[in-house]
Amino acid sequence: MRIDTRCSQAGTRRDPVTGAISLPIHHATTYAHPGLGSSTGFDYTRTSNPTRLALEETIAALHGGCRGFAFASGMAAIDAISRLFRPGDHLVLSDDLYGGTYRLFERLFRPLGLETTYVNTSDLRAVAKQIRPHTRALFVETPTNPTLKIADLRGLARLAHERGAWLIVDNTFMTPYLQRPLELGADIVVESATKYLGGHNDVLAGTIVVKSEALADSLAFIQNSIGAVLGPQDAWLLLRGIKTLHVRMDRHEGNARALAEWLKAHPRVSRVYYPGLPDHPGHAVHRAQASGWGGMIAFEVANNKWVPPILAHLRVITFAESLGGTESLITYPAVQTHADVPPDVRQRLGVTDSLLRLSVGLEHVEDLIQDLDQALALAASAQVEESARKVTC
Known part of the structure; x- marks a missing residue:
């Protein structure tokens, strides 16, 4: 199915009882159990919510990933990714990076022991020189914010994987309609869904899509533990934005x-x-x-x-x-x-x-x-x- 069709059909066929074309907004925070030891698949809305799940499955399908996650903001999504790492781990990041991302890594995670190096990720040789034995990921924007530098995602994926690291791509400027980093070798793609995915300056949100089930399990644990999830009303607005x-x-x-x-x-x-x-x-x-x-x-x-x-x-x-x-x-x-x-x-x-x-x-x-x-x-x-x-x- 082509991506235009996937976008137009976002959230449909999710209510077999009524056949509603517009996905219902499930405001419930808790759900009744059919019996002891059984579940409808929804227990508590921080863990999963039917409206949010429809969005997460939609964004995963658009990117060709195994699972998607929706957060309360783009920065909450990047914060969740940062929690995949431990003190002493090293990351190589685009030097021309959104200021909020720079602030997160420098002001919050560097004091906790996460090491960062900033480099022109348009230059594969420069990136290769900055990779260390304890480098765990390359974090890149392409195009970058604001000077629109371009990074070779296939080349960066090869570099990262040769060294046992992940490639993480902030794809906010492109969206899955124009660029799908997972298909180019990336392991994680993150987007400020506040921007083009929502498209109407009326919803604050962030999304992550991952390639592997192991990464999906780790991020699901982080999402549920921290709880910076997207509310159902905002999830519905985001699905509506994706339709166009x-x-x-x-x-x-x-x-x-x-x-x-x-x-x-x-x-x-x-x-x-x-x-x-x-x-x-x-x-x-x-x-x-x-x-x-x-x-x-x-x-x-x-x-x-x-x-x-x-x-x-x-x-x-x-x-x-x-x-x-x-x-x-x-x-x-x-x-x-x-x-x-x-x-x-x-x-x-x-x-x-x-x-x-x-x-x-x-x-x-x-x-x-x-x-x-x-x-x-x-x-x-x-x-x-x-x-x-x-x-x-």
Whole structure:
């Protein structure tokens, strides 16, 4: 069955009693036992819930994994993965990593003895040099957040498995519609389902899908023990979002490609990051492992003093954190998503004071272009006026 059909059918045929097409929301926290020593398969909703289970089975099927898990947020999902490791274990991570993930590993797990090394995971040789005898996993984003670096997942899987380590992939930007890391050799795929999977900026969630039953058993124990599970109402919202995932991702990508090409030609934009552009360093690798380019763009303006007026003058695109919704959102990573990353590290990675991240929504692309164009023009004009005032003074 093709993934478009799987998405459209998410959660259906789960209620044989009524035949309801829309999956019921099971708010029950506990379930009656048919008798001593027997169970319906549901005992306590922290362990399993019928609505959440439908979501978990759906996401596992979309990724081609053996089991899926739904958590209260993307960070809760990454926290659960982190608990697979022990003090003294070593992980190699993408250096251009979402700031919240960096914060989790550096502020919470490093003090508990988990060792981390950050490297450009687009460079297989650089990754290989950082693998140690006690390296237990490679944790990568591809494309990365926010500068959209591309990692060769097949190559990284070979590297990891040769050394007895796992490959863990944060697939948030791509979703299973465009990229399925487990099919490329990864062992675990994690996503902030708040983003494209939900797709409407109305649900906070995280998902994990694993390849092996042994990993599934370990994560099921962690999920049940910690209890940071997704509630049934949110699970239902997420299933509803997945039903249109394929349609939305095609529109996100179409708009993003047009915007990236327009930004690249704009005189007030100094650099554009988008894997769909032929001159992107990871263009060929991404094309070989994904079926599309996604809806995320990052770009640098020619003068970092233009950033505040650009954000102030946008009328269609909203200045807000997060991504992946129907509405276009623009983010200033240096002070928002990556504020916890030290300034010198941010600069080295390209998360500069002139970098903006754009989550391209489903609006008409000409409206988005016009909005950016007028904001860039007003920002430049304001800078000229300020310079003239200084000369006059």
